[in-house]
Amino acid sequence: MAVPERVRQRDWIPSLIWLIPILAAIIGISLAVNTLIQRGPGITIVFSTAEGLEAGKTKVKYKEVDIGTVQSITLSEDRSQVLVSVQLKKEARSFTAADSRFWVVRPRIAGSGISGLSTLLFGSYIGADAGVSTDKADTFTGLEVPPIVTRDSSGKQYVLRATDIGSLDIGSPVYYRRIRVGQVTAFDLDEDGKGITLRIFVNAPYDKFVGINTRFWDASGFDMEVNASGFTLKAESLSTVVLGGLSFASPDDRSGPPANENTAFFLAESQARALEEDDGEPQMILLNFKQSVRGLAPGAEASFRGLVLGQVKSIGIEYDRKRKEFSMPVLVEVYPNRLGRKFAEDRKQSKYSPQERLNLMIKRGLSAQLRTGNFLTGQTYIAFDFHSGPVSIDKDARDMASADSSFLHLPTIPSSTDQLQMQVSEIALKLSKVPFDEIGRDLQQSLDVLKQTLESTGQLAEKLNDDVAPEMMAAMKDVRSTVNAVEHTLSVDAPLQQDLRETLQELARAAASLRILTDYFERHPESVIRGKRGNDR
Amino acid sequence: MKTAARLGMVLCGHCAALWKDVQAHDRCGRCGARLHPRKPDSLSRTWALVIAACIMYLPANLLPVMITASFPREEQQDTIMSGIIYFWTSGSWVLAVIVFIASFLVPLFKLAVMILLLVTAWRHSSWRLLERTRLYRIVELIGRWSMLDVFVVSLLAGLVQIQGFATVHAGPGIVAFAAVVVLTMFASMSFDPRLMWDTGAPEQEKPDE
Numbered sequence: 057m058a059v060p061e062r063v064r065q066r067d068w069i070p071s072l073i074w075l076i077p078i079l080a081a082i083i084g085i086s087l088a089v090n091t092l093i094q095r096g097p098g099i100t101i102v103f104s105t106a107e108g109l110e111a112g113k114t115k116v117k118y119k120e121v122d123i124g125t126v127q128s129i130t131l132s133e134d135r136s137q138v139l140v141s142v143q144l145k146k147e148a149r150s151f152t153a154a155d156s157r158f159w160v161v162r163p164r165i166a167g168s169g170i171s172g173l174s175t176l177l178f179g180s181y182i183g184a185d186a187g188v189s190t191d192k193a194d195t196f197t198g199l200e201v202p203p204i205v206t207r208d209s210s211g212k213q214y215v216l217r218a219t220d221i222g223s224l225d226i227g228s229p230v231y232y233r234r235i236r237v238g239q240v241t242a243f244d245l246d247e248d249g250k251g252i253t254l255r256i257f258v259n260a261p262y263d264k265f266v267g268i269n270t271r272f273w274d275a276s277g278f279d280m281e282v283n284a285s286g287f288t289l290k291a292e293s294l295s296t297v298v299l300g301g302l303s304f305a306s307p308d309d310r311s312g313p314p315a316n317e318n319t320a321f322f323l324a325e326s327q328a329r330a331l332e333e334d335d336g337e338p339q340m341i342l343l344n345f346k347q348s349v350r351g352l353a354p355g356a357e358a359s360f361r362g363l364v365l366g367q368v369k370s371i372g373i374e375y376d377r378k379r380k381e382f383s384m385p386v387l388v389e390v391y392p393n394r395l396g397r398k399f400a401e402d403r404k405q406s407k408y409s410p411q412e413r414l415n416l417m418i419k420r421g422l423s424a425q426l427r428t429g430n431f432l433t434g435q436t437y438i439a440f441d442f443h444s445g446p447v448s449i450d451k452d453a454r455d456m457a458s459a460d461s462s463f464l465h466l467p468t469i470p471s472s473t474d475q476l477q478m479q480v481s482e483i484a485l486k487l488s489k490v491p492f493d494e495i496g497r498d499l500q501q502s503l504d505v506l507k508q509t510l511e512s513t514g515q516l517a518e519k520l521n522d523d524v525a526p527e528m529m530a531a532m533k534d535v536r537s538t539v540n541a542v543e544h545t546l547s548v549d550a551p552l553q554q555d556l557r558e559t560l561q562e563l564a565r566a567a568a569s570l571r572i573l574t575d576y577f578e579r580h581p582e583s584v585i586r587g588k589r590g591n592d593r
Numbered sequence: 594m595k596t597a598a599r600l601g602m603v604l605c606g607h608c609a610a611l612w613k614d615v616q617a618h619d620r621c622g623r624c625g626a627r628l629h630p631r632k633p634d635s636l637s638r639t640w641a642l643v644i645a646a647c648i649m650y651l652p653a654n655l656l657p658v659m660i661t662a663s664f665p666r667e668e669q670q671d672t673i674m675s676g677i678i679y680f681w682t683s684g685s686w687v688l689a690v691i692v693f694i695a696s697f698l699v700p701l702f703k704l705a706v707m708i709l710l711l712v713t714a715w716r717h718s719s720w721r722l723l724e725r726t727r728l729y730r731i732v733e734l735i736g737r738w739s740m741l742d743v744f745v746v747s748l749l750a751g752l753v754q755i756q757g758f759a760t761v762h763a764g765p766g767i768v769a770f771a772a773v774v775v776l777t778m779f780a781s782m783s784f785d786p787r788l789m790w791d792t793g794a795p796e797q798e799k800p801d802e
Contacts, residue, residue, distance in 0.1 A: 073638040073783075076776070080645035087652050087765075113669075177664075 096124065096144035099151075101158045101182065103198040106138040108162055108180030116142050116151075116158070116182040119208075123148035123184060140198070142182070152194065153187030159199035171202070201226075204241045210260040211238065214315065216272055216302070218252045218323035223276040223300035230256050231275060231303040234293060237262035240302065254323065256302065266304065267311025272323050273330035276300035281326075282433055290327070307331050336393040336400070338366060339410065342463040343424045343438065344374075345384040347470060351436035352426065358388045358438040366390035368438065387463065388424075388438060414464050417442075426471040436471075443469060598791065603630050632785035636715055639784040643707045646776035649769045650700060656766030659746050663759040672766060673697060673742075696742050696770075699735060703777045706732050710784060717792035725789055732781050739774040743767055 106129045108114075116124035124144035132139055144151055161183045163172045175181065182198075185206045204227055205211070221243060230238035238258035246253055258266055275296050281288040291297050302323070306312070315321075324330035349371055356368045369387045376383055393400045406413055414422070421442040429437045470478075545552050577584065597604055603612045605621040605628060612621070612628055619628045632638075657670035671679070673696050680689035706728050713720060746767045753761040 073634070073641045077641045077645035077648065080648040080772070080776075083769075084648040084652060087656070112675075 094146050096146040096148050097152050097194065098127070099142050099144060099193075100195045101140045101142060101198045102132070102195065103138045103140055103160065104136075104200060106140065108160060108175070109138075109140060109182070110179070114179065114181055116144065116148075116184055117161075118148070118151070118184045118186065123151060126182070140182070148184075150186045151184055152192045153189045154191035154193040155187035155189040156193075156196060157185040157187070157199055157203055158196050159183050159202045161202065164202075204239055205257040209257075211258050212260075212263040212266065212315075212317045213241065213255055213257050214266060215318055215320040216254040216256060216323040217320060218254060218274070219325075221252050221254075222274045224254065224274065224302065225300060228276075228299060229295065229301045230258060231293070231296070231301055232258075232262055232265055232305070234303075235262075237265075264314055265306075265311060266315050266319075267306055267313060268315050268319070269310060269312040270304050270306045270315065270321065271330035272302055272304045272321050273327050274300075274323060274325060275303040275327070282435065286430065287433075303327065305331065336391060338389045338391050340369070340463045341388045341390050341424075341466050343386045343388060343466055343468050345386060345426060345468050346381070347384070347426065349384045349386065349426065349436075351428065351434045352386065352438070353435075356435065356437050357429075358390060358424075358440065360395065360440040363394065365392075365394050365440065386438070411464050414466065418467060422466065424466050424468045426468070428471075440466070596790075598630050598787075603628050631787055631791070632783065635783055635785040635788060636711060639707065639711055639780045642776050642780035642783060643704065643711065646700075646707075646773050646780060647704055649772040649776065650704060651769075653700075653766055653769035653773050654697070656769060657764035658742070658766040658770060659749070660762040660764050661753075661759070662761075664757065670764060673770070695739070699739055700770075700773050700777065703732050703736065703739070703781070704773075707777065707780050707784065710786075710789070714784075714788045714792075719792055722789055726786060729781070729784070729786050729789075732777075736774070736778040736781055739777075740771065743771045743774065 103109075109126055109129055111126055111128045114126040115122045116126070122145070124142045127141045127143045130139045130141070131137075150156075159182070160180055161172045161175055162180050163176050164170070172180075183202060185203060185208075188207065205213070224240055224243065226240055226242060228240040229236045230240065238256055240254055241257045242255040244253050245251075277297055277300065278289055278291050280290075293301075295301065304321075305327075352368060352371060354368050354370055357364045358366045358368060366389045369389045372385045372387075374383050374385055375381075392403060403413070408416070422440065423443050425439050425441065425443075426436050427439045429435050544550060547553065576588075580589075583589070597611070601613060603615040604610070605612065605624060605626055607626040608621060608624040610621055610623045612619075615628045615630065617629070620626065621628055654673055657672050659671050659676070660668060661671065662668040673692070677689050677693050677697070680686075680692060710725060710729055712718075713725060746761075746763050749761045750763045753759050
């Protein structure tokens with residue numbers, strides 16, 4: 057049997073083989089470490105429903121980037137809520153800030169548009185908005201609707217106070233010069249229930265147009281006004297008609313320094329109302345009308361010589377026991393500052409109380425009157441003016457003035473239509489005094505006389521017809537025969553014409569002879585003396 | 594019973610020539626292959642490979658093996674288990690069972706068998722030698738079929754590339770899975786089944802020999 061080859065060889069394989077498990081261990085450990093490092097914080101989001109959510113599949117997204125995955129979905133102990141535990145990625149650690157917001161993105165159809173359509177195909181996902189708070193939290197309450205404004209959108213938020221919400225809603229647009237610049241983000245009833253606080257968000261760069269002088273108004277629907285000045289219809293844009301909206305502007309385009317975040321503004325009912333000059337403190341004036349206030353409504357204007365001073369706040373009715381009659385107290389809100397700067401200054405410096413000053417003016421004839429502003433619609437307004445002659449405040453008004461001093465009292469005079477009625481009735485009274493019977497009788501007599509006169513005239517005409525007419529006819533016949541004769545005489549073939557023509561021919565010939573003769577005499581003037589020479593020719 | 598080892602003879606593993614008086618690092622005089630009475634360092638090498646395979650078995654099952662993105666659904670990462678669960682929940686029980694056995698149980702079984710063989714061989718145990726040998730043969734037989742998963746994923750990743758509708762990518766898990774398969778195959782190769790018999794052989798006297 058042959059001997060095998062003897063080759064010395066270093067035996068290093070056995071030690072090298074252990075590199076394989078070491079390598080595998082390194083790979084395994086690095087993978088484990090990597091996943092541990094990549095693993096972000098786990099959070100729990102509380103939703104009212106898990107509709108569209110799927111454990112292990114549903115993603116948490118921020119700006120369409122995956123920042124986490126839903127790990128499990130469980131019910132809360134009282135079964136009222138759904139606890140969704142989410143494993144966030146490491147880079148999404150900032151989403152554990154206590155004020156982070158989470159919501160489920162589902163297809164939504166709202167008046168302002170359709171959103172989340174892609175989720176129809178790809179399934180719902182959880183949207184996220186990172187908070188800024190330094191406090192961390194691991195349990196969040198999910199929003200039922202996506203927030204209108206996320207934190208990364210630049211712009212400013214403002215607070216608006218309104219008396220009612222109108223047709224505004226979350227998401228209603230905010231317009232500036234009819235450009236959409238923002239939207240309503242929230243609204244809430246005030247705690248006392250006396251107003252609404254709206255929050256709006258104006259996107260950058262339009263937020264710089266919101267200054268401290270800026271006025272906001274509700275631009276929803278149609279702005280339709282029927283007042284003494286006629287009929288006005290205004291609308292901001294079609295979408296505001298349907299969805300409602302806000303608009304803002306600054307009087308005279310002077311918005312002033314930019315308003316800070318969360319500055320509170322007043323939301324006016326209309327553009328005209330919003331852009332009204334600052335009128336200072338309004339003054340309440342009570343007017344007692346003793347006539348119909350038909351056509352007068354709260355909001356009707358109160359004017360002084362055509363200048364709108366204020367508006368009617370309320371109309372009431374009161375029974376006067378002493379006089380056993382009704383009066384119509386009308387409360388008018390008047391802005392005295394509208395009467396000019398000088399008046400306002402004078403008013404400030406005056407030592408008299410407003411009522412005393414008013415009384416002085418009343419003595420000079422100041423009074424209020426109800427006037428028809430628009431005959432078509434029957435709207436009336438209240439006109440203040442100095443009427444001729446001082447108007448005395450009746451005693452009751454004075455009593456009432458002393459009884460209730462919170463309002464100024466101004467006497468009223470009957471309206472111009474009432475005056476017209478009175479004048480008409482006066483005319484009627486005068487007319488009724490006219491003795492129409494006597495006039496009638498006289499008229500009857502006169503008519504009788506006239507009848508007689510007419511009869512005699514008829515007789516006269518008859519006589520004329522009988523006597524004068526035949527003679528007239530005969531005369532006319534004579535005239536006609538005369539005319540015929542004349543016609544006959546003057547006709548072309550009449551003897552007279554013939555004779556006349558012949559005579560004229562004769563006369564022409566005579567004239568020719570005479571011309572020859574005179575020519576002859578001209579050439580031979582001596583022939584007058586010597587006679588015609590026979591051998592001349 | 595006479596064995597080659599007991600008679601001090603060594604069989605060439607390649608050309609089956611029988612040599613006597615072989616020292617370490619000797620080579621076959623006929624084919625030049627290295628001669629050794631038993632595979633050198635068989636136990637430690639197998640141990641190393643099996644430990645490496647065990648380590649890689651974890652990422653193979655935890656990491657996604659296939660990343661699919663088909664049109665209505667978003668990108669989806671599937672591990673072996675999630676695929677099995679998907680098949681099971683969608684009603685394809687047979688497929689789920691097949692995948693479960695081929696991709697999960699078989700590698701686990703191989704690893705377990707290898708560890709069992711190693712431990713018993715290391716402890717020179719003579720416990721159930723025949724069954725252990727049968728187990729080793731089964732492991733040798735099914736080892737190559739475990740690469741089926743890897744082939745399926747790599748085929749799909751190569752074929753299904755319809756941008757926007759369906760794309761399939763191989764995930765990192767399939768690399769680990771392939772590593773497990775390859776390592777267990779190497780481990781079963783490096784394991785010398787004769788080691789089992791070296792200890793308990795004398796008792797197994799067969800009457801006809």
